Amino acid sequence: MSDHLIWSGCDTVRLAHEYGTPLYVMDESMMRRRCRRLAEAVKGRNARICYAGKAFLNIAMAKLVCEEGLGLDTVSEGELYLAHLAGFPMERVTLHGNAKTESFLSAGLEWGAGTVVVDSEDELKRLESLCALRGKRQTILIRVSPGIEAHTHKAIQTAQKDCKFGVPLAHLERAVKYALASEWLDLAGLHVHVGSQIHDTEAHFAAVSRMTQLLCELRGSLGFEARELDLGGGFGIPSLPGEAETPAEEFVSQILDRVDSSCEALGLRRPEVVFEPGRWIAGEAGITLYTVQSVKEIPGVRTYVAVDGGMTDNPRPQLYQAQYVVKLANDTTRPATKRAAIAGPCCESGDLLTADTPVPELHVGDVLAVPLTGAYNYSMFSTYNCALRPAVIFAQDGSARVAVRRQTLEDLARGQE
Ligand SMILES: Cc1ncc(COP(=O)(O)O)c(C=O)c1O
DSSP, X not given: OOOSOEETTEEHHHHHHHHOSSEEEEEHHHHHHHHHHHHHHHTTTTEEEEEEGXXXXXXXXXXXXXXXXXXXXXXXXXXXXXXXXXXXOGGGEEEOXXXXXXXXXXXXXXXXXXXXXEOSHHHHHHHHHHHHHHTOOEEEEEEEEXXXXXXXXXXXXXXSSSOSSSEEGGGHHHHHHHHHHOSSEEEEEEEOOOBSSBOSSHHHHHHHHHHHHHHHHHHHHHOOOOXXXXXXXXXXXXXXXXXXXXXXXXXXXXXXXXXXHHHHHHTOOOOEEEEOOOHXXXXXXXXXXXXXXXXXXXXXXXXXXXXXXXTTTOOHHHHHOOOOOOEETTOTTSOOOEEEEEEOSSSOTTOEEEEEEEEOXXXXXXXXXXXXXXXXXXXXXXXXXXXXXXXXXXXXXXXXXXXXXXXXXXXXHTTOO
């Protein structure tokens, strides 16, 4: 019996040796199960699920999401292009973002994206002109920033009053009036996203109250009846292995109950509800593998274990003070007897995956696995210090396939003189 770490039936050490490290390994079965659990939770409830591609997107992932029947949120021309290459049905695609470029909006219109979530009054006007130019009417939602502070890190709160996202409440009626008067814009409803990595329903419940109240006011002042209410994503995953899983499908069901009761209390026609989960679908499914390059003990201070990746493939410790633990993939039986910092190779003292974590005796060549790295890791990759983007492996019940191949030095130099 091997003492290697197994992920979705695959030997992680074999994967590390075959494909090199750092290496993202995604449990494909887990991601598919999570898509299905959420799809099941909204079945028959006039609601749908749109996967938020920003969490983790490549062509293989777009195909997976498509096969599971979900919609797809894209937030850049690049994400939209990958969806296009994957053959994703464009009527199930949404365009997001607070600073959409003309080429992103144009590509969305050309390819027939189902919905554009408009983030500002300027965007309303720019989109309208682009639609008029093409003689195309576009379905839109207007994103609102309703002043809700979710229980999460400040950097991933996205609906508070002082926020770069969405139309400010003070100007919402004016924006809705503009959209309703436009022959090129088909206003389906409103959008809100309260934040990310949230483990309770409080902020989503507050969003339901606020948004249904707003819909009621807009019906009164402008006679506008929404067909859609998009409540964004945000369902969290454990911060450390062993913590309880967030029951996102229960949350979805409870939030839908709230929408039903709020609409009933206000006498509103119940709009279709959209959820945009990203992290909950991809986060727990991913581990990242690294190879130990050196072990340096500073007597009486700290032991630094240097590995071949860090803030370039996972900037979350620097952005959100995210905590990680490591597992020794090539010997899961070696007991953790000491503590160490796991350091990346970048020229920054802060390039630490963790500053202090229990570890076994470690040596050069050991393979470490960092769990809970499926979301906002690969998608946040940077080329600092000319790092090469790691490969992405989809593992499923003992078989593995390359979803994204490792970047080569030739890839890195492409386009440079
Ligand atoms: C508009 C919008 N929708 C959905 C999401 C996905 O959030 P999560 O991955 O936390 O579910 C985000 C994340 O930032 C977002 O900005």
